[in-house]
Amino acid sequence: MQIAKNVVVALHYELFDVDGNLIEKTDTPIEYLHGGYDGIFLLVEQALDSKSVGDACRIRLAPDDAFGEYDAELVHVEPRSKFPGNLEVGMQFEGRTDDSDEVLVYTVTDIAEDKVVVDGNHPLAGQTLDFSCTVADVRTATAKEIQHGHVHDGHGHHH
Numbered sequence: 001m002q003i004a005k006n007v008v009v010a011l012h013y014e015l016f017d018v019d020g021n022l023i024e025k026t027d028t029p030i031e032y033l034h035g036g037y038d039g040i041f042l043l044v045e046q047a048l049d050s051k052s053v054g055d056a057c058r059i060r061l062a063p064d065d066a067f068g069e070y071d072a073e074l075v076h077v078e079p080r081s082k083f084p085g086n087l088e089v090g091m092q093f094e095g096r097t098d099d100s101d102e103v104l105v106y107t108v109t110d111i112a113e114d115k116v117v118v119d120g121n122h123p124l125a126g127q128t129l130d131f132s133c134t135v136a137d138v139r140t141a142t143a144k145e146i147q148h149g150h151v152h153d154g155h156g157h158h159h
Helices: 042-048 143-148
Strands: 007-017 022-025 030-033 056-061 075-079 092-096 103-111 115-119 129-140
Touching (some): 042 056
Antiparallel strands (some): 007 030, 075 115, 103 115
């Protein structure tokens, strides 16, 4: 079966920086619904169109094609009193920007006595990445997956 709109694609992938350093890789395949559902980077989806099980590809993703450019306005200094007592660098919290209802994940990057620095950028924002993948499986999506616009696992799915 070839990859086309409304099929579920399972991929093994590796993500590298431009120097060839491995950033992450899958132990088990990830699945996404193919066909413009925003389940995977657009350039990766385009490269996988019409491929089959066993096919591989490698795509260079500029920041705008992956996690976006780094936005210094997403770095905030907040009062320490807004956070729990067990706070550590690397912890993540959901929050909204002042001018938007969009929920972002903020990562604690620094802690001082009474201040905390949080960053709403994705950790890979601003980086050019190489995405290398192999197609592990292709199957027809269920009607519910297509209706919902994403893959459902075998254990049911709740909205």
